Amino acid sequence: MEEVKVAEDAARQAAQHEAVMSRVESNVNAEIAGQASVPNSGGQARIAEVADHIRDRAVADTVKGERQLGQARRAARGSQFIDYGFCLIYALLSIRFVLAFIAAKSSNGFVRFIDAVTNPFYAPFRGIVPSQAVDGGFLLVVPIVIAMVAYLVLHMAINALLRMVGSRKTEV
Numbered sequence: 606m607e608e609v610k611v612a613e614d615a616a617r618q619a620a621q622h623e624a625v626m627s628r629v630e631s632n633v634n635a636e637i638a639g640q641a642s643v644p645n646s647g648g649q650a651r652i653a654e655v656a657d658h659i660r661d662r663a664v665a666d667t668v669k670g671e672r673q674l675g676q677a678r679r680a681a682r683g684s685q686f687i688d689y690g691f692c693l694i695y696a697l698l699s700i701r702f703v704l705a706f707i708a709a710k711s712s713n714g715f716v717r718f719i720d721a722v723t724n725p726f727y728a729p730f731r732g733i734v735p736s737q738a739v740d741g742g743f744l745l746v747v748p749i750v751i752a753m754v755a756y757l758v759l760h761m762a763i764n765a766l767l768r769m770v771g772s773r774k775t776e777v
Contacts, residue, residue, distance in 0.1 A: 680767045687767070691760040697723045698753050705736075705746040727752055 701723045709716045730752040737745040 676770070680770050684764055684767045687760070687763055691756060694726055694756055695753060698726060698749055698756075701727065702746055702749040702753075705744050705749070706739075708743060726756070730755065 697719065701719050704716055704719060711717070711720070727749060730748040732748065733751055734747050736747060739745050
């Protein structure tokens with residue numbers, strides 16, 4: 606029986622302790638809320654200063670992002686023009702390769718036109734290796750293949766350079 610009384614007293618003391626702690630916590634929270642609601646001119650000025658700094662930084666970051674985006678767009682547009690030019694070179698050299706392979710008559714107007722248009726692109730590679738004759742009178746013009754591979758490497762290098770310019774980092 607005595608143990609029951611001790612347990613009841615302990616429970617009553619714990620309940621009283623909780624009630625006191627709850628009142629103290631409520632009072633502290635009310636005091637903090639009261640102090641926070643009182644305007645402080647020095648604090649308000651500091652808040653306004655920080656807000657202005659954050660706003661200025663956001664505007665500067667937006668302008669910087671727009672500038673970088675514009676630069677990337679210009680690089681992409683330049684890359685498209687370069688891609689188009691190289692595709693024309695690949696197509697014309699491929700046509701010249703096929704015409705040489707099937708032994709098209711060099712007196713034909715179209716063959717002369719293709720030769721005239723591709724000569725500036727083919728000339729640096731002419732004579733690197735001899736062309737191989739294939740059974741049936743066909744001619745495998747290896748320098749044209751070498752020219753196309755060289756232009757492909759040049760094309761990839763230019764595009765890589767444009768990608769670097771378009772997405773370069775201005776801050777470390």
